[in-house]
Amino acid sequence: MTRHLHLRDISVSFNGFKALDGLNMSVGKGELRCLIGPNGAGKTTALDIICGKVKPSAGSVSFDGVTLEDMEEHQIARVGVGRKFQVPSVFRDLTVAENLEVARARRPGVWANLRWDARRAGREDIERLAQLVGLAEQLEQSAAHLSHGQTQWLEIGMLVAQDAELILMDEPTAGMTAHETRKTAELFVRLKGRHTLVVVEHDMGFVKAIGDVISVMHLGQLLAEGTAAEVEAHPDVRRAYLGSGGITNA
Amino acid sequence: MTSKTSPHNGIPQLSAQIAPLLLVCALVFALPLILNNDFLLNKIARYLVLGILTVSLALSWGYGGILNLGQAMSFGIGSYAMAMALKLKTIPVHTGSGGLPDFMVWNNVAQLPWFWMPFKSLGFALVAGVLAPALVAAALGWFVFRSRVTGVYVSIITLATMVVLNLVIIDQQSYTGGFNGITDLAQLELFGVAFDAYGRATYYLVAGCVMLSLLVAFAFTHTKAGLVVQAIRDHESRVRYFGYDVAAYQIFVFALSAAIAGLAGMLYTIVMEFASPTFLGVQISLSVVVWCAVGGRQSLVGAFLGAVLVAGMQGALSESAAFLETWTLVMGALFVLVVLFLPKGLAGLAQGVWRAIAQRRQATQEVAGTVGQTREGSA
Ligand SMILES: Nc1ncnc2c1ncn2[C@@H]1O[C@H](COP(=O)(O)OP(=O)(O)O)[C@@H](O)[C@H]1O
Ligand SMILES: [Mg+2]
Numbered sequence: 001m002t003r004h005l006h007l008r009d010i011s012v013s014f015n016g017f018k019a020l021d022g023l024n025m026s027v028g029k030g031e032l033r034c035l036i037g038p039n040g041a042g043k044t045t046a047l048d049i050i051c052g053k054v055k056p057s058a059g060s061v062s063f064d065g066v067t068l069e070d071m072e073e074h075q076i077a078r079v080g081v082g083r084k085f086q087v088p089s090v091f092r093d094l095t096v097a098e099n100l101e102v103a104r105a106r107r108p109g110v111w112a113n114l115r116w117d118a119r120r121a122g123r124e125d126i127e128r129l130a131q132l133v134g135l136a137e138q139l140e141q142s143a144a145h146l147s148h149g150q151t152q153w154l155e156i157g158m159l160v161a162q163d164a165e166l167i168l169m170d171e172p173t174a175g176m177t178a179h180e181t182r183k184t185a186e187l188f189v190r191l192k193g194r195h196t197l198v199v200v201e202h203d204m205g206f207v208k209a210i211g212d213v214i215s216v217m218h219l220g221q222l223l224a225e226g227t228a229a230e231v232e233a234h235p236d237v238r239r240a241y242l243g244s245g246g247i248t249n250a
Numbered sequence: 251m252t253s254k255t256s257p258h259n260g261i262p263q264l265s266a267q268i269a270p271l272l273l274v275c276a277l278v279f280a281l282p283l284i285l286n287n288d289f290l291l292n293k294i295a296r297y298l299v300l301g302i303l304t305v306s307l308a309l310s311w312g313y314g315g316i317l318n319l320g321q322a323m324s325f326g327i328g329s330y331a332m333a334m335a336l337k338l339k340t341i342p343v344h345t346g347s348g349g350l351p352d353f354m355v356w357n358n359v360a361q362l363p364w365f366w367m368p369f370k371s372l373g374f375a376l377v378a379g380v381l382a383p384a385l386v387a388a389a390l391g392w393f394v395f396r397s398r399v400t401g402v403y404v405s406i407i408t409l410a411t412m413v414v415l416n417l418v419i420i421d422q423q424s425y426t427g428g429f430n431g432i433t434d435l436a437q438l439e440l441f442g443v444a445f446d447a448y449g450r451a452t453y454y455l456v457a458g459c460v461m462l463s464l465l466v467a468f469a470f471t472h473t474k475a476g477l478v479v480q481a482i483r484d485h486e487s488r489v490r491y492f493g494y495d496v497a498a499y500q501i502f503v504f505a506l507s508a509a510i511a512g513l514a515g516m517l518y519t520i521v522m523e524f525a526s527p528t529f530l531g532v533q534i535s536l537s538v539v540v541w542c543a544v545g546g547r548q549s550l551v552g553a554f555l556g557a558v559l560v561a562g563m564q565g566a567l568s569e570s571a572a573f574l575e576t577w578t579l580v581m582g583a584l585f586v587l588v589v590l591f592l593p594k595g596l597a598g599l600a601q602g603v604w605r606a607i608a609q610r611r612q613a614t615q616e617v618a619g620t621v622g623q624t625r626e627g628s629a
Binding site for chain 1: 494
C-alpha cells in the first residue's frame, strides 16, 4: 500500500509535557484506520497535528506527497483533509441546512462565494445529505436545538458534505445510542475506499465492526498495529491497559 | 419528506425576509407625501442617515461578530471627502485667492495641499467617500485579522484608531479646519439637480441611499460568503477546517461595512451642511452600538429602525434642555436593559410575536380543519 498519510517522528510538548513523543504512523489510501489507546495517550493531539491545529516541535507530516506541517489550517483543508472534533463543533446559530452548506466548500474563496447562483446549485445535495444523517426533518431548525447525538450526526454529515479525501474523526459515537452507533458504523464502512478515514474510538465493539487495521497509542507513541485479535493479544497492549479494566473498557 | 409545504427551496423564505425591508423603504419614500414640512424632513433625513450608519455596523457586528467601536471613523472619512469637494466649489467670496478654502487663508497656508487637489473633482470625491473608508478598513483588518486578533481586542483597536484620526484632524487645523471642521459649503449639484439640505431632492437622495444600503447588505448576507461570515461569528476556528481563509472573509465584511458607513458620512455632510471632527467621535460611535443593539444587530431592518427611533426620540426630547443632560443616562440604561432582556433587540421581539401569532393561527386552522372533516365523515 502506498504511503498516503505519513507521520514521521512527531513530537509535541505542552509546557514541557510530551503529549507526542516520536510518533510514527502510516495510513494507506482508502483505508479505514482505527486509533485507540488509553486516555491521554495522545490520540486527539495526533489528529490536531495532521489538520494543523497544533504544530509539531519535531517531525513531519506528509499527505499524498504534500508536506503539511508548515501550512495553515485552511490550506491543509484545501488539499483534502477534514476533521471532526471530540466536542461536536457545529454553527449553533445557523440552521442544519446552512451548516451543511458551509461545510460544502467546493470553492472556498470570498469572491467566488459572492455570486448569487452559488447557493441554489447545492440544495439537492444538501437535502440528500440531511437524509443520509437522519436530519431531513430538521433542515430548517437551528443547530442549537439538536440533541447531542443529532449534533454528532450533523458534524458527520458536514464532513461528508466537505467531501475531503482524508477524514479524521475524534470519538464520533460519544453520546450516541446503540442504534445510532450501529448506523454510524454502517456509514463509515460505506465511506471507506472512496475516502481515507482515521477514527479515534473507545468502543471496541464499534472498532471491530468497522476497522481493518487498528493502531494502538500509548504515552505519545505507537505501541502496536494490527487486526483486533492481534492487538488484543499483544503483550505491550495488555500492559498499557492494565489497571484501566482492559482494552474493552478503556 | 415534506418539501412541498416547508420552505425548503429557499424562495418563500427569501421573499418573507425581504418584505419588511421593502415595506420600510416604501414608508421612507412616502413620508414627504404626508409631511409637508421641510425643516422636519431635514431632521428626519438626518436620522435616516444615522440609520444607514447603523446598518453598516449590523453587518460587521451582528453578522460578522466584529464589534467595531470605531465605526464612526468610516463615517467621518466619508463626511470629510464630501465636505472637501463642496468646500472647493464655494463661491470665491468665501475663499482665498485661487479658490483656497477660507480657513487655510486664516492659517497662512499659501497653496492647496496635495491631498486636497483631487477633490477638485466631484466624481473623485464621491468615489473616495466610499472607497477610502473601505481601503482603510481593509488595511486595518489585514493587520488585525491576519494576526488572529479577536473579540474585545478588535474593539479596542478600532476605537483607538478612530481616536487617533480624530486627534490628527483636530491638530492639523491648517489643512483640516481643525476643531471647527469644514463649514460654509457649496450645495451639491449632480446631473443638474441641486441638493439643498432642506429640499425634497436631498430627502429623496437619502431615501434612495437607505434603500441601496439595505439591499446591498441584504444581498451580501444572503450569498454564500455572507453565510460563511455568520459561521465565523459562531465558531471562528471551525470554519478554517473547511478550507475557508477566515481572515479574508473578515477583511471583506469589515471593508464592506466601512464603505456603507462612508456613504452615510457623505450624506451626513449634505444634510448637515458641514463636516466636523465630532462626526468621528467616541460619542457617535458608541451611540451607533446602542442603536444597533436596541433595534437588533442581527436584523438589518431592525438596526435601521433602532437608529431612526432612538435618535429621533433623542431629537424630539432634546428640545427641553433639562432632558438633554439626562439623555446619556437614558441611553446607558436602554443599552443595559436591551442586553439583559432583549439580546436580539426589538427585531427579535417582533419576530417572536410574529411567530406566536402565526402558530396560533395555524392551530386554529387545524382545529377548524378537523371539525370540517368529521362533519364530512358523518354526512
Ligand atoms: N492544549 C494542551 N495543553 C496542555 N496539555 C495538553 C493539551 N492538549 C493535550 N494535552 C495533554 O496531552 C496529553 C494527550 O492528550 P490527548 O491527545 O487529548 O489524549 P487522548 O485524545 O488520547 O485522550 C494529555 O495528557 C493532555 O492532558
Ligand atoms: Mg481525545
